[in-house]
Amino acid sequence: DVKVTQSSRYLVKRTGEKVFLECVQDMDHENMFWYRQDPGLGLRLIYFSYDVKMKEKGDIPEGYSVSREKKERFSLILESASTNQTSMYLCASSLTAGTGEREQYFGPGTRLTVT
Amino acid sequence: AQSVTQLGSHVSVSEGALVLLRCNYSSSVPPYLFWYVQYPNQGLQLLLKYTSAATLVKGINGFEAEFKKSETSFHLTKPSAHMSDAAEYFCAVLSGGYNKLIFGAGTRLAVHP
Numbered sequence: 001d002v003k004v005t006q007s008s009r010y011l012v013k014r015t016g017e018k019v020f021l022e023c024v025q026d027m028d029h030e031n032m033f034w035y036r037q038d039p040g041l042g043l044r045l046i047y048f049s050y051d052v053k054m055k056e057k058g059d060i061p062e063g064y065s066v067s068r069e070k071k072e073r074f075s076l077i078l079e080s081a082s083t084n085q086t087s088m089y090l091c092a093s094s095l096t097a098g099t100g101e102r103e104q105y106f107g108p109g110t111r112l113t114v115t
Numbered sequence: 116a117q118s119v120t121q122l123g124s125h126v127s128v129s130e131g132a133l134v135l136l137r138c139n140y141s142s143s144v145p146p147y148l149f150w151y152v153q154y155p156n157q158g159l160q161l162l163l164k165y166t167s168a169a170t171l172v173k174g175i176n177g178f179e180a181e182f183k184k185s186e187t188s189f190h191l192t193k194p195s196a197h198m199s200d201a202a203e204y205f206c207a208v209l210s211g212g213y214n215k216l217i218f219g220a221g222t223r224l225a226v227h228p
Contacts, residue, residue, distance in 0.1 A: 042218040106158035
């Protein structure tokens with residue numbers, strides 16, 4: 001089974017702090033994704049990565065950055081956390097396009113509260 | 116551009132009743148479609164997927180979905196609801212390269228005795 005793990009289930013940070021959210025997958029997937037989930041808005045893509053050191057902006061990248069130094073690890077960084085970044089953050093991974101399997105596999109999520 | 120609309124942010128059914136969760140999509144190419152389920156305080160789990168092989172797709176936990184091109188719909192059904200089905204359900208469509216997904220806003224299913 002594909003396993004996607006996230007470093008924390010719950011996190012409380014103060015406004016202005018630098019926050020790191022870590023995601024690790026164990027299935028050698030090329031693609032990795034970071035979403036935020038807010039009630040009534042579904043999942044919105046923040047950033048994704050299709051290879052080591054390669055990244056693309058999603059729909060809501062403002063206030064976030066990412067890092068992918070190793071294939072299995074994808075980090076989301078909030079350079080200066082703000083209260084409007086309080087949300088559930090979900091990481092996902094998938095094989096590369098063209099392999100036939102198109103679905104994404106999700107981690108358990110990190111509920112971040114910024115006070 | 117692809118998009119997904121889920122009709123009804125909340126659906127409530129009795130235990131044993133039919134579950135019907137609606138999803139309509141917009142896609143300029145033959146779509147790949149997915150239903151995911153999210154139990155409280157958990158990540159998303161794949162229920163089923165449509166990849167053009169068959170229009171009626173069976174998934175886990177007794178769920179199934181029918182792809183109707185003429186109606187641009189991919190509604191999720193289950194003949195008899197169980198209390199354990201209470202969760203949030205998301206419909207998604209594949210968008211562009213890199214296996215990106217566009218998600219609907221989600222439907223929260225409540226099952227009452």
